[in-house]
Amino acid sequence: MVDAVASSPARAAGKSKLYPSAEAALEGIVADGQTLAVGGFGLCGIPEALIAALRDSGVTGLTAISNNAGVDGFGLGQLLATRQIRKMISSYVGENKEFERQYLGGELELEFNPQGTLAERLRAGGAGIPAFFTATGYGTIVAEGKETREFNGKHYMMETALVADVSLVKAWKADTAGNLVFRKTARNFNPACAMAGKVCVAEVEEVVPVGSFDPDQVHLPGIYVDRIVVNATPEKRIEQRTVRQENT
Secondary structure, three states: OHHHHHOOHHHOOOOOOEEOOHHHHHOOOOOOOOEEEEOOEOOEOOOHHHHHHHHHHOOOOEEEEOOOOOEOOEOOHHHHHOOOEEEEEEOOOOOOHHHHHHHHOOOOEEEEOOHHHHHHHHHHHHHOOOEEEEOOOOOOHHHOOOOEEEEOOEEEEEEEOOOEEEEEEEOOEEEOOOOEEOOHHHOOOHHHHHHHEEEEEEEEOEEEOOOOOOHHHOOEOHHHOOEEEEOOOOOOOOOOOOOOOOOO
16 A cells, blocks of 8 residues: 555646545545554644544544544544544543543553654654664653663663654645645644655645745645645634633
């Protein structure tokens, strides 16, 4: 599947990267048993339309690399509810009761990572670095079964890079060449996920002509982006809304 993806029309010279819908953007590049890297932190900066299209595609047996799995019924939580995800590679579980239930019930495989380690594993995958050493997690259950070494009197453990068959990311704006601009904290894991994917699909709120961005404004070069779909009005649901009573 990866070989087929590498020669997909999205990579053909002169071919437009813009697709008319999230379903069209995923056509021909997602399949059962793949590993997907999905951007976002909680519900902030998640590719809502692409996740819904992935759910509707019916692919199963997926390994999802994502900081967490959304919440019950939204974000990647939708794919947990439909049992399309076989394994999660994550750093946080707490906002999703179905995630917790499936894991504790032995229905879902979980590879747990310290949050910074997860980010670095994705970055390493995008940079072509197969593995690296970190002190984070040494001496804990996170280090079980992993190579350890001592450098300058300090102990470290080896972590391997993460590479995905397909990356699904969310950005604020894109130009037609695929250069991306993220908005504030919605950037989070998205650039690292994009770079770690063999094929990257970006969901954006607006597409502008090439040359609209000052080069210094570009957060992710278009070389990493294969397909673009516009979702001009994402829901941007808030996980925990806290309000005060009026006149109090």
